[in-house]
Amino acid sequence: MKITVNGKEEDVEVGLGLTIVDYLESKDLEPGRVVIEHNGQVVKQEEWEQIELAEDDTLEILNFVGGGE
Amino acid sequence: MADRLLIGDKELDSRLFTGTGKFANQNLIPETIKAARSQVVTMALRRVNFDSPQQNVINYIPEDCVLLPNTSGARTAEEAVRIARIAEAAGCGNWVKIEVVSDNKYLLPDNQETIKATEILAKEGFVVLPYVSPDLMVAKRLEEVGAAAVMPLGAPIGSNRGLKTKEMVRILIEEIELPIVVDAGIGKPSQAAEAMEMGADAVLVNTAIATAKDPVVMGDAFAAAVEAGRKAYLAGTGAVKKYASASSPLTGFLKEDQG
Numbered sequence: 001m002k003i004t005v006n007g008k009e010e011d012v013e014v015g016l017g018l019t020i021v022d023y024l025e026s027k028d029l030e031p032g033r034v035v036i037e038h039n040g041q042v043v044k045q046e047e048w049e050q051i052e053l054a055e056d057d058t059l060e061i062l063n064f065v066g067g068g069e
Numbered sequence: 070m071a072d073r074l075l076i077g078d079k080e081l082d083s084r085l086f087t088g089t090g091k092f093a094n095q096n097l098i099p100e101t102i103k104a105a106r107s108q109v110v111t112m113a114l115r116r117v118n119f120d121s122p123q124q125n126v127i128n129y130i131p132e133d134c135v136l137l138p139n140t141s142g143a144r145t146a147e148e149a150v151r152i153a154r155i156a157e158a159a160g161c162g163n164w165v166k167i168e169v170v171s172d173n174k175y176l177l178p179d180n181q182e183t184i185k186a187t188e189i190l191a192k193e194g195f196v197v198l199p200y201v202s203p204d205l206m207v208a209k210r211l212e213e214v215g216a217a218a219v220m221p222l223g224a225p226i227g228s229n230r231g232l233k234t235k236e237m238v239r240i241l242i243e244e245i246e247l248p249i250v251v252d253a254g255i256g257k258p259s260q261a262a263e264a265m266e267m268g269a270d271a272v273l274v275n276t277a278i279a280t281a282k283d284p285v286v287m288g289d290a291f292a293a294a295v296e297a298g299r300k301a302y303l304a305g306t307g308a309v310k311k312y313a314s315a316s317s318p319l320t321g322f323l324k325e326d327q328g
Binding site: 006007027029034035037042060061062064065067068069 | 087088089090091092095098111112113114115116117119125126127138139141154155156158159161200222226227252253254273274275276279
């Protein structure tokens, strides 16, 4: 299945369904450290386990970094 | 009466806002913020780099600080609005520093797009602190559309050049009722004090602290300078004169005619 993550198209294995949490785990990203936009909508962490990714979905995976002026 | 800075729904004791960018080591951030006695701390939102996932900088910001996510990276009002909404949804609270920049050489803000973004976000209930080039009419528009403060630049971001826009900032301080927070360009504590002496309500400093040899001590130095400058402003500085005006009495000694 093809999805777009942070602007890049990616082939992912779906298996028995791929939730946002599954995807983060496959990337070794600890939940709690990132912010997720799914198809243009910000999704709260509580919902990540319920959302199953589908063909052509887009994910933006963001986090807070140092910044200033 | 305590001299507090009121922005949005918060009363602040500290008039030194700090940024979290450019630290050689993120572990220095908490101690530096503490030394700077900052209560408002800014950070940015970026795509995760899967090759080297960075720590979430929020983990390094003391919990009692007001988080001020900036919209750096936005080139249009639309992008800035989007970043602000994401930051809020991520649990950062409702403060946002609007930064819309499409000039890569001087990183000067796009005032028009900034006004647009400010209007949209203020209507949504955000406490909006827009970063702008100091211009009176722009600041008036920001006031009308619901900004919580105006953040004029002193000099280009990260340039450490000081208050190059001093005259324009002075006009904003005089004519705009919103708090004026001088943001960007302040390179030394003396320049922060200069901004505060002339009546700025606060300053935001990042590069000058984060890239100092010792950021923690520099944070403390800036805190002292901001406090000194604020006190001087409240005390009212004396008049500037062209000629000398003796501080010691010139009569009643030595040459006085004894009759």
